[in-house]
Amino acid sequence: MSGDQKQPNCSSFERNISQTSDAGGNLSQPLSDDTFSMLWSQLVGVTDNGNINSVCANPVDWNFSEFQGGDLVENNVDVSLQQIELGPQGVPLDISNFTQTQSFQPNMLPDNAAPGPPMSEYSTDTTTTPPPTSAASQALPSNVDYTGDYGFEIYLGQPTSTAAKSVSWTFSPTLKKLFVDKDKACPIMFKTSLEPPPGTYIRAMPIFKKPEYVQEAVRRCPNHQGPPSERSAHHLITCSDPSALYDEDTTTGRMSVAMAYNMPQVGTEHTTYLLTFKCFLSCVGGLNRRQIQTVFTLENSGQVLGRQVIDVRVCACPGRDRKGEEKHQTEKQNKKPLKRGQSKMTQSFSVTQIGGKRKKPDEEVYCIMVKGRANYELLMRIKESLELMSYVTQDQRNQHKTDQTRLQQQIHNMPRFSSFPSNASQQQGASPPNNPPLLTNQPSITSQMAGLHRQDTLPLHTFARHQTPNTNHVHDHCDGPSAMEVDHQVKFTEDVVSSQEISSSQMLAGQSSPSGQRSEDHAGLGQVAGTSQVSPVDRSIGSWLGSLGCQQYLDIFNKKGIRTIDQLDEINLEQDFAGIAMPQQHREKLWKAILQLRNPIFLTSTPSSLLRTGSNASTASLGGLSGLSASQVQRIQATRFTLKQTMSFQVKEEKEDT
């Protein structure tokens, strides 16, 4: 079994690779803090780069987990930077993957985030201003799939559900991960929907997945280095094709192999390359158990035409390890949402900046020593918000103020309390002992909510919760760019509101978002935020689906025995709804709404309570382009940041196999 929880600690690793590490020395600072600093400075560096506006699509997406002490089960931070050139039709800022939290699929930005259909005018524009973006030469190489104008796609053969323990290789579609034995040729196939220009090649380049190491070039361990006479002596990945070229980037030191790309032979759909990995993931003094990905870029003259990324694990027992990781992942998926005592929180920031003009931030990096994890985490999130705020334009701030004022007025009109359900059976199950029947402003509201999770009747009145009027309710579920001005010291209270009030607040959310095709997803987000901030009058699935415009799926939920939205905690949309015919749009909408329901509390004033809450997660976002319409702009350079952090806590007394 192989998981990704275990990583070499920094100090021991530094000793191990002291001879080969060519990464910067800033890893000696406290890991987590430094991680973010490094990550952050990278982002800043990229956006400050003068080439930024000419980059067609340069997303950066990281997924890592640290903070491994204590109860923390998972902590993923995805940072995505995407620069998009908008044409006259406008390219909608797709946020359909916004709430994606699986760590094994972190890089799946939607294909339609690419600059338009093949052979459109954008492709010309792109090719006429080709920046030197060869994957190997970038300090922070992108690991985001991008089929590009030529429909570049990777293929690893017919999907298999399992493999013998020691097969030479096996691909897990679920994990999007290749498990491959060392020194075994592995056929990797590619195709393009259109034939790229002559001289196009595919570059295969391994990168470390975790931000601590992403700057370090992946190379073979000393044990497995080839003879100096071989061009590929230090390359992890070799290609059976003798004409393959082995590059070592002079500045980044990255080792990659470039293989001529030709369209598939007649009768075949794909072009196959036999690749060999020359080190184990576990190789001491080399990969050293650090997860890697392999970035395949379709390139021509250094210009990236497409990109496909897969995780790769080079190990002695690909079948065994695949099984282990898939099981691990399934356990994660299945059990975490069910865990009463487990808390998960996801925060996500998305910042879109129109144009490249913005004052250059202070690039000096400071180190803040913080004692205690709770304080540290709190400070980190504040820090993130503060730093991200610098990317919010004045227009966005103004817009936020307006929205804020309007919303507060609406909320003030709501009654603070109404009635409390007398049904004692609602407090059955795993509800904590201290479950006061009357709601107050005290912080244990999530415990109370946990006590209601198992209700299977349809109460006429039930809980709803929203923030107190004097705090910024949009702080973690913003529906506009102004959400950056948030108050992290926010407190939640629980209110019971009537159905009328619910619908009005939903309307409010709907109203605050512009309609129209380009802002559709944006509006969707606003609607989702509304459902969690202003609760439905009853917690029946029917009402909830109705509020989402998804009544047609009521039967499906009922068949699964789900009658109240409190039961939604037990759902796994990807799994439970995998076989159900449903437009992707709806699927995403439902998934987002469920996530919102699960994560009503993002931050409380007492950070330690994060470890005790029944279920908390949060998604904060900064949607850009809110003030834009297609008629307003002819061509826009847009930069989108997405920073998503998911943290999970494991409650001690619960066993893994509950």
Place this chain on the structure above:
Amino acid sequence: MSGDQKQPNCSSFERNISQTSDAGGNLSQPLSDDTFSMLWSQLVGVTDNGNINSVCANPVDWNFSEFQGGDLVENNVDVSLQQIELGPQGVPLDISNFTQTQSFQPNMLPDNAAPGPPMSEYSTDTTTTPPPTSAASQALPSNVDYTGDYGFEIYLGQPTSTAAKSVSWTFSPTLKKLFVDKDKACPIMFKTSLEPPPGTYIRAMPIFKKPEYVQEAVRRCPNHQGPPSERSAHHLITCSDPSALYDEDTTTGRMSVAMAYNMPQVGTEHTTYLLTFKCFLSCVGGLNRRQIQTVFTLENSGQVLGRQVIDVRVCACPGRDRKGEEKHQTEKQNKKPLKRGQSKMTQSFSVTQIGGKRKKPDEEVYCIMVKGRANYELLMRIKESLELMSYVTQDQRNQHKTDQTRLQQQIHNMPRFSSFPSNASQQQGASPPNNPPLLTNQPSITSQMAGLHRQDTLPLHTFARHQTPNTNHVHDHCDGPSAMEVDHQVKFTEDVVSSQEISSSQMLAGQSSPSGQRSEDHAGLGQVAGTSQVSPVDRSIGSWLGSLGCQQYLDIFNKKGIRTIDQLDEINLEQDFAGIAMPQQHREKLWKAILQLRNPIFLTSTPSSLLRTGSNASTASLGGLSGLSASQVQRIQATRFTLKQTMSFQVKEEKEDT
């Protein structure tokens, strides 16, 4: 837990260390065959060396286990080559360690095999003709303890019985093995009883323990190599003393560190060195899980004054691994002799050659491909005998012929059959189903013997077995150098003989060996051989002890419930008799006799039956110097070969924890 069963297979290892291996390429031949060839050619090479007669003591002792497939549990071959200079007093060829079979103590040749007391005339003799015998410069370095004229001894602190899992180091006196963490300074102490000449130093040199690798220099794996600026960059062992010198022998490539030796500080008994091991035993591309020993030689001007050898395991958890290996060893000791279905055989050859004159054997090495383990093992033993035969002198051959003739005459006088015990209960227990009541010449006799093991009554008549007259009965239990002329295709039959016949045959054995101090051990061996070749009339312990002249221990056996010699299978002399006051001489005599009883069948015509026999082991020996007396020689150069092979087979249906 760490055992020594697991070894890298040859091919994978070759690939792993292809960059660093500087050993000969003959490892590509079949491992086992090649192992012996290599080993053998080494022996031949050493003895053919012109320097042989001037070498004071140059024993070679190997212990390894291969043949790991099938039921084989253990296979140790110890080869010892000792060249001894005999003074006027004569130095008896001590064979007190002859039956030692523990693989963890293979190198403990007796200290009195050294050339006499300190400051004797030999020391002068030795120092006036100093050969270049620095441990590092020898292709096949000795790993035999030798305190030498100065009483050189190693000390690893107060013995401990156990240690915490991850202590930086711990020494197991039982295993004579140091378990030490990588990169942790380990204090190793030495003392001498006399102060050696100025300029004396201690050389620490690691060697591989197994003959497959013993020629290869031990060096760090590429991962753990130091910077080229360090003299010790490739040395496994480093010393904290900056004045230590790091040698790399130009011809052998061996890496060693030489540390100045000074007598202990006043008030201390030992001189301490802080040594550090820079690679794990498991290091890929380096030690690669190959067991090592460290040879500490007290040297002066390249001359070896003393030698101390310990096994070393560099690992991350010294305490854990020590516990594991000690447990493993205890299990081996305790359980193997008890196992009914397990068979163990030990063969041991000892060849002593007087003087250095002997025709140079053909040094060409050929490879015989053999299909099937049984055939292979059979052929290997034959090969060994044949090759060892070339060391037998003509005098020895003549002596053998004489003995042979005399013995055959005696045997012909014995009745072939008498009666068969009617006690059906003798066939209880683990006896195989096909257990014919009447004895014939068929080959399944060992099965029948197994059926008799559990008898706990004292039958008036019981089995005895010896070889048919037309075969050479001394083939595996020789009592003289002529034993080399053996017939390995020998067959055994079972006879029942009377007690009178037993004692007569014992007398025979006794008569054939000369009396006197110098040949005492020789005589003892002959007696032992006699007890197994001509069986006692009854199988009671009393009779057996009486025949050995050890009646005084009858009570001890009875207290342990042992009443027949068949029960001796269940005894472990070293353990069961550890606390019993008994002269070492008697202990050895008993032990040898028990071994003989256990191993009546050494070779059968059906090799596969080796895997099925209840208990078989054998000791063959070639005692040298049989014709010598102290008065005949003033000074003698003697060379003694000892080749001992121990093989154990595990029967499938028996569990380890029976």
Place this chain on the structure above:
DNA sequence: CAGGCATGCCTG
């Protein structure tokens, strides 16, 4: 090729 060990290293 499945079972399982050996063994460095991570976690509490």
Place this chain on the structure above:
DNA sequence: CAGGCATGCCTG
């Protein structure tokens, strides 16, 4: 520092 995992590799 003990428990236990991760993972290359050996064995049947």
